Amino acid sequence: MLEIRNLHAGVEGAEILHGINLTVNAGEIHAIMGPNGSGKSTLAQVLAGHEAYSVTEGEVIYEGQDLIDMDPDERAAQGVFLAFQYPVEIPGVNSAYFLRTALNALRTARDEEEVDAIDFLTLIRDKLKLVEMDEKFLKRSVNEGFSGGEKKRHEILQMAVLEPRLSILDETDSGLDIDALRVVANGVNTLHSADKAAIVVTHYQRLLNNIVPDFVHVMLDGRIVQSGDKTLALELEEKGYDWIKEEHATHSV
Amino acid sequence: MSSQTQELETLATSDYKFGWVTDIEQESAPPGLNEDIIRFISEKKNEPDWLLEWRLKAYRHWLTMTDPLKRKKSEQWAMVTYPDIDYQSIVYYSAPKQAGDGPASLDEVDPELLATYEKLGIPLEEQKMLAGVAVDAVFDSVSVATTFKETLAEAGVIFCSFSEAVQDHPDLVRQYLGSVVPHTDNYFAALNSAVFSDGSFCYIPKGVRCPMELSTYFRINAANTGQFERTLVIAEEGAYVSYLEGCTAPMRDENQLHAAVVELVALDNAQIKYSTVQNWYPGDIDGKGGIYNFVTKRGACRGANSKISWTQVETGSAITWKYPSCILQGDNSVGEFYSVAVTSLKQQADTGTKMIHIGKNTRSTIISKGISALLGQNTYRGAVQVLKGAHNARNFTQCDSMLIGDQCGAHTFPYIDVRNPSAHVEHEATTSKIGEDQIFYCNQRGISTEDAVSMIVNGFCKEVLAELPMEFAVEAQKLLGISLEGSVG
Ligand SMILES: Nc1ncnc2c1ncn2[C@@H]1O[C@H](COP(=O)(O)OP(=O)(O)OP(=O)(O)O)[C@@H](O)[C@H]1O
Ligand SMILES: [Mg+2]
Numbered sequence: 001m002l003e004i005r006n007l008h009a010g011v012e013g014a015e016i017l018h019g020i021n022l023t024v025n026a027g028e029i030h031a032i033m034g035p036n037g038s039g040k041s042t043l044a045q046v047l048a049g050h051e052a053y054s055v056t057e058g059e060v061i062y063e064g065q066d067l068i069d070m071d072p073d074e075r076a077a078q079g080v081f082l083a084f085q086y087p088v089e090i091p092g093v094n095s096a097y098f099l100r101t102a103l104n105a106l107r108t109a110r111d112e113e114e115v116d117a118i119d120f121l122t123l124i125r126d127k128l129k130l131v132e133m134d135e136k137f138l139k140r141s142v143n144e145g146f147s148g149g150e151k152k153r154h155e156i157l158q159m160a161v162l163e164p165r166l167s168i169l170d171e172t173d174s175g176l177d178i179d180a181l182r183v184v185a186n187g188v189n190t191l192h193s194a195d196k197a198a199i200v201v202t203h204y205q206r207l208l209n210n211i212v213p214d215f216v217h218v219m220l221d222g223r224i225v226q227s228g229d230k231t232l233a234l235e236l237e238e239k240g241y242d243w244i245k246e247e248h249a250t251h252s253v
Numbered sequence: 254m255s256s257q258t259q260e261l262e263t264l265a266t267s268d269y270k271f272g273w274v275t276d277i278e279q280e281s282a283p284p285g286l287n288e289d290i291i292r293f294i295s296e297k298k299n300e301p302d303w304l305l306e307w308r309l310k311a312y313r314h315w316l317t318m319t320d321p322l323k324r325k326k327s328e329q330w331a332m333v334t335y336p337d338i339d340y341q342s343i344v345y346y347s348a349p350k351q352a353g354d355g356p357a358s359l360d361e362v363d364p365e366l367l368a369t370y371e372k373l374g375i376p377l378e379e380q381k382m383l384a385g386v387a388v389d390a391v392f393d394s395v396s397v398a399t400t401f402k403e404t405l406a407e408a409g410v411i412f413c414s415f416s417e418a419v420q421d422h423p424d425l426v427r428q429y430l431g432s433v434v435p436h437t438d439n440y441f442a443a444l445n446s447a448v449f450s451d452g453s454f455c456y457i458p459k460g461v462r463c464p465m466e467l468s469t470y471f472r473i474n475a476a477n478t479g480q481f482e483r484t485l486v487i488a489e490e491g492a493y494v495s496y497l498e499g500c501t502a503p504m505r506d507e508n509q510l511h512a513a514v515v516e517l518v519a520l521d522n523a524q525i526k527y528s529t530v531q532n533w534y535p536g537d538i539d540g541k542g543g544i545y546n547f548v549t550k551r552g553a554c555r556g557a558n559s560k561i562s563w564t565q566v567e568t569g570s571a572i573t574w575k576y577p578s579c580i581l582q583g584d585n586s587v588g589e590f591y592s593v594a595v596t597s598l599k600q601q602a603d604t605g606t607k608m609i610h611i612g613k614n615t616r617s618t619i620i621s622k623g624i625s626a627l628l629g630q631n632t633y634r635g636a637v638q639v640l641k642g643a644h645n646a647r648n649f650t651q652c653d654s655m656l657i658g659d660q661c662g663a664h665t666f667p668y669i670d671v672r673n674p675s676a677h678v679e680h681e682a683t684t685s686k687i688g689e690d691q692i693f694y695c696n697q698r699g700i701s702t703e704d705a706v707s708m709i710v711n712g713f714c715k716e717v718l719a720e721l722p723m724e725f726a727v728e729a730q731k732l733l734g735i736s737l738e739g740s741v742g
Contacts, residue, residue: 049696072697073701076698081697088688088690088693092715103699105699
């Protein structure tokens, strides 16, 4: 589904990602871990097409197409979804209207019929249940005044409505209480299927107890320096990143 | 950078969808302003002597006034800049040529004109007309058609062009003309009083709720012509009317002057709702062309419990200078001002309101939303005055500004003058910016940049758009989207 080859990217003047290689197949869940500032969010933003980052080398192939050439909204239409580490507030635009506009934009791009307000309400009620959110959120402005945890749930609500094929979750577990963590994990698991894939960026092994990854990757200074199965996450939890840093330092000498 | 600006320019100007010119034979006065021209206009319209005298008086007064632009900077009120207007190069009267007295019915209206309005989305032919909306169509200096006249007449409502009102209802015109905006009020009001050509007249008798929306559609077509319309709306005791005006003009390199005067009078328990969707040609990104929209609008709540609401969506014009105001004279009277003003390209807007509280328990609400993009400059200027006798007056003002990009500007000047200690005056103001991150967030959900801007802007203006009559709210929403197309790179 997704093939990242030797991806170099950064902001004006400074390279942040120094050659990422990653293959994600349909049905797989990949976890990306790594210390603060190692480039996890940058990778997520580059995959979603944020214009602040430019790709200087390498390629990203998604479903046989060059992803880098696509505008962000085109990527979304192709099924790429990013749950933001810091969801943005949009005052004056209520969540229901925002979500329906997004859903209809995606449907239009796929030559499907738009959903009217009444059908949408039926659909959204279902999804609200999944993330255990109250209907009153639909009337509130997107993310405005939402608590940290509510913002994250709201991201998963959007994922549930838009049904992407490739979901990238950037620290969706950060700031969640124990119940919310369970809700978010449960949502992600419910939405997962054999024709979908997810990349889950996290700092905590406890999320991976609930969302069980097929692969765990460790990112360090803009590179993936170690990959393994879910036991790698346990090892990291136990030992921290220092051993990887050391190992990586000796390797690169 | 310059190629990017150019791209923006083509994007932004190609989006003015009303920029064409109707090819029609016009009858015009020679350019220039003097007493003879005023006599010419008055004679063309077969006006009674008192009206000619009224015009001449206004003209003579205008001659004694100073162009606001030529005042010292410190005495200039509005924050707009423009090159000197040469009042002698303007044509003050231009009308589509017609045989005889003018069309008695739509069948006699030039098909070229009907086609023009059709193209503007304002079909005048009865079978195609917007249900429940009566339209007066003003083309350059004259009204070319008014629809649904008979239906309205059955309810006792008079809705016709100003020129017709002068002929058919001279006493009403004489009683109210200039009673809210005297010719001495300001430079442009004086000019308008001297040379006004046409406009709409509307009278709702005692106790009548006008059975349909009334609307006037203004179109400037001829080159080098000024449009000086005059609108008068009178609601007698207990009457209600909702009135809407729309405006467009061709794309031309020269600036054109539009100096209108609108007067509203509401007697006891009467209500007037006046909405404007102004989309005159805005000019291009270099500031070339576009309409100078210098308008005086004022409503008098003369009766107890009367109410006047102004709602405006201003997206067009190179320069907009207008302050639709309310004189709250009757006890318990209510004034409202809801405004959205968009300045993109090189547009300038200096707009707001004046609420003058005279009667007891008078209340006013001001909601202003200014949106600036590209090189646009947007100023809110509003005055709330509470006079000595206005016990328990209340005002609430909210002014919000939104910036798109970093080369535009937003300014807020609230003036508050309270002379009665029982008054409550509240003022809130915010400034926000449409950020790249908001756009990216929308993009990531599949929403295109243009739709995202339009969605965010519409969300920002929601409270104001909700005040528009249903039929026009959707139009206004689209217009906001269109006028900001290309403003985010
Ligand atoms: N727009 C930007 N401008 C300048 N520097 C940036 C920008 N985006 C990211 N960086 C830098 O790139 C590096 C990687 O940042 P990134 O946000 O990708 O880290 P992360 O792995 O997601 O960290 P965290 O775990 O703290 O979320 C950091 O040093 C950061 O300061
Ligand atoms: Mg991060």
